[in-house]
Amino acid sequence: MRDVIDLTRLCQEEGVSEEKEITFGMKELTVVGVSYPVVEAGPFLFTFECVKKGSVHIEGRYDLKVTAPCDRCLDDVTCEVTASVSEDLDVTPDTPGVDMDELLSREFLMSFPSKILCSEECKGLCPVCGNNLNHKECGCDRHSPDIRMSAALDAFMKSSK
Numbered sequence: 096m097r098d099v100i101d102l103t104r105l106c107q108e109e110g111v112s113e114e115k116e117i118t119f120g121m122k123e124l125t126v127v128g129v130s131y132p133v134v135e136a137g138p139f140l141f142t143f144e145c146v147k148k149g150s151v152h153i154e155g156r157y158d159l160k161v162t163a164p165c166d167r168c169l170d171d172v173t174c175e176v177t178a179s180v181s182e183d184l185d186v187t188p189d190t191p192g193v194d195m196d197e198l199l200s201r202e203f204l205m206s207f208p209s210k211i212l213c214s215e216e217c218k219g220l221c222p223v224c225g226n227n228l229n230h231k232e233c234g235c236d237r238h239s240p241d242i243r244m245s246a247a248l249d250a251f252m253k254s255s256k
């Protein structure tokens with residue numbers, strides 16, 4: 096059941112505000128076609144304030160935790176994404192309420208990091224055998240020209256950040 100909050104009563108009188116605890120209701124979040132299971136979903140405190148008759152301002156900060164694979168070694172990482180909502184909503188007969196799940200997931204997507212690493216020192220996977228180099232050294236010869244290229248590319252990506 097989606098957490099749609101009816102604002103028709105709250106939007107009647109300017110200056111009236113209410114705090115509500117919101118628990119994020121979706122089990123997973125999808126970022127560009129990849130689904131990330133939600134580990135922690137609140138509750139978070141949000142303020143709903145009638146700024147003028149028919150209009151409600153929603154304000155709050157939240158941090159959702161999702162499980163995501165490390166970009167280098169693919170191990171699961173708990174990734175905490177802090178986002179905030181600061182939004183004015185017009186309450187009309189067509190839109191009498193707000194779907195908080197939708198609002199929170201939208202802000203989440205905008206705050207989602209472009210790079211997820213289990214640690215800054217993550218050694219990644221061996222390009223020869225696929226072994227996770229954080230767990231053990233496999234002894235492969237990784238000094239082929241291709242690999243030097245990808246290291247250079249990595250350094251370039253870092254410096255251009």
Ligand SMILES: [Zn+2]
Nearest residue numbers: 165168213217
């Ligand atoms: Zn990693």
Ligand SMILES: [Zn+2]
Nearest residue numbers: 221224233235
């Ligand atoms: Zn290897």
